Amino acid sequence: MLKTESRREIRQKLAAWLPDQSLFVSHSGEEMESSRDDVFPFEVNRNFFYLTGIDSPDAIYVMLKRNQNIRELLFVHIPTPMEQRWMNRHFDAEAVKKDTGISGLYPRESFDEMLSRLMFRGDIESLYVDVSRYDATRPLNTAQLIAGKLLQEYPYLSMHNAFPFIAKQRTIKYPEEIEDHRKAVEITELGVKNMLAHMKPGMKEYEIEAYYDFVLRSHGVKIPAFTTIAAAGANANHMHYMDNDAVTKDGDLILFDLGARWNYYCADVSRTYPVNGSFTERQKQLYHAVLLGLKAAEDASKPGVVKDDLQNLSRHVMAEELIRIGKITREEEIAKYYMHGSGHTIGLDTHDAGDYDLLLEKDMMFTLEPGLYFDDEGMGIRIEDTLLVTDTGVEILSAGIPKEIDEIEAYMREHHD
Numbered sequence: 159m160l161k162t163e164s165r166r167e168i169r170q171k172l173a174a175w176l177p178d179q180s181l182f183v184s185h186s187g188e189e190m191e192s193s194r195d196d197v198f199p200f201e202v203n204r205n206f207f208y209l210t211g212i213d214s215p216d217a218i219y220v221m222l223k224r225n226q227n228i229r230e231l232l233f234v235h236i237p238t239p240m241e242q243r244w245m246n247r248h249f250d251a252e253a254v255k256k257d258t259g260i261s262g263l264y265p266r267e268s269f270d271e272m273l274s275r276l277m278f279r280g281d282i283e284s285l286y287v288d289v290s291r292y293d294a295t296r297p298l299n300t301a302q303l304i305a306g307k308l309l310q311e312y313p314y315l316s317m318h319n320a321f322p323f324i325a326k327q328r329t330i331k332y333p334e335e336i337e338d339h340r341k342a343v344e345i346t347e348l349g350v351k352n353m354l355a356h357m358k359p360g361m362k363e364y365e366i367e368a369y370y371d372f373v374l375r376s377h378g379v380k381i382p383a384f385t386t387i388a389a390a391g392a393n394a395n396h397m398h399y400m401d402n403d404a405v406t407k408d409g410d411l412i413l414f415d416l417g418a419r420w421n422y423y424c425a426d427v428s429r430t431y432p433v434n435g436s437f438t439e440r441q442k443q444l445y446h447a448v449l450l451g452l453k454a455a456e457d458a459s460k461p462g463v464v465k466d467d468l469q470n471l472s473r474h475v476m477a478e479e480l481i482r483i484g485k486i487t488r489e490e491e492i493a494k495y496y497m498h499g500s501g502h503t504i505g506l507d508t509h510d511a512g513d514y515d516l517l518l519e520k521d522m523m524f525t526l527e528p529g530l531y532f533d534d535e536g537m538g539i540r541i542e543d544t545l546l547v548t549d550t551g552v553e554i555l556s557a558g559i560p561k562e563i564d565e566i567e568a569y570m571r572e573h574h575d
Contacts (some may be wrong), residue, residue: 159421164332165211166259172209173221173228175323180284181276182320183308184209185301186217199381203301204506205288205324207422210258216300218269219260222276231262233269277312285309286320290511325511329503331521336546338423339504339523342383343544343555345418346425349373350559354566355573359408359433363388366412367402374418383417383424384508390433394538395531397498406433411441411537417508417544424508426525427556428542435570441537442563443483444530448539449561451476451528455500459545459552465524466514469500472528480530492530501526504544522547 160168176182187203202213210219210232218233234254237247255261264272276282287305298306309317331339349370356369367388374382389399390406394413406412410433417425430445432438437445451472458471477492486492503512503524510523518524524547529540541561545552560566 162259182221182286184219184288232260233266235266285315329512338421341420342418342425363402383419387415389413392536428540430539447479495530
């Protein structure tokens with residue numbers, strides 16, 4: 159978890175970036191109904207959490223920059239006596255101030271009135287909001303509604319989106335963030351190894367997954383980084399297959415794409431294993447092609463490299479191997495079997511903030527995940543690692559999760575005998 163001093167430094171960078179006479183507003187997000195009488199587990203807006211460390215719904219952070227002076231205000235919901243009794247929700251104002259480093263703490267209900275006071279002088283020229291909206295068909299969120307209301311009441315404001323700036327800051331991790339990533343990967347490793355120790359033909363995909371889920375819950379992970387993919391046989395050729403309800407067969411490969419999270423920081427790992435503990439010779443050939451592509455990209459990863467160039471390297475190496483074993487005759491034919499990007503930044507989101515063509519820098523976190531999908535052979539193979547950029551290369555945080563053919567077979571043999 160980021161220290162108070164680190165979050166204060168993050169907000170200082172935002173303050174330095176904001177122009178004078180400007181107002182920045184960020185909203186934590188809303189609880190979403192799952193049924194008439196229940197809600198989904200709350201997922202905080204990650205930029206809001208990055209700035210404040212607060213993960214409660216319907217909270218608002220405001221930064222006012224006026225005449226080169228910075229004022230910070232945090233608006234949070236104060237639990238009612240009924241919420242305290244029924245839901246164990248409590249509030250300690252002094253603890254919130256200490257943990258966030260923000261002394262201007264107010265009830266959420268006072269936001270509109272306080273905003274009117276801040277705008278009273280008429281000298282605020284720019285409004286900066288924090289909006290990340292990947293799907294324009296979705297309903298407007300509260301942050302957008304607040305921005306729309308402000309523009310309606312103060313039409314002279316010039317509106318800008320601060321999300322790209324904050325996203326850029328998030329790509330370089332503080333030491334505390336790196337440690338949270340390590341913890342997430344360590345728990346993921348334990349979960350994967352528990353599946354390997356119990357997996358056998360005839361089990362349903364979700365039965366195997368349950369051994370992973372148990373480890374996460376028993377280590378304090380209530381919600382994983384993302385929905386687990388457990389795809390046996392031809393199911394693995396659907397890259398985001400999530401039914402996880404097929405019966406595994408002797409001779410199947412099963413592709414797992416999964417990750418724990420710790421303090422919202424994510425792990426993301428893909429592995430492909432033989433359900434019965436032994437690869438066939440053909441499976442070894444195709445698996446080896448993907449593994450070569452991953453290793454080549456990992457070996458080439460270092461500060462100054464364009465992240466997306468690593469995908470091209472993986473593609474080239476895998477194509478050469480497929481040509482060597484006679485699967486294809488020309489490099490461009492690999493497009494029949496490889497149809498996704500090879501990795502992404504990772505952080506508070508699994509697919510985290512950051513452009514695909516960014517230059518790698520020390521203390522960035524990202525994944526590499528080449529994959530090949532063979533409809534004609536009833537199998538799909540993906541291997542993915544979570545990586546930390548160092549001074550001279552990368553540290554493979556997920557190195558302890560078996561991915562070498564001999565290593566996989568030996569581990570399963572040892573734990574099944």
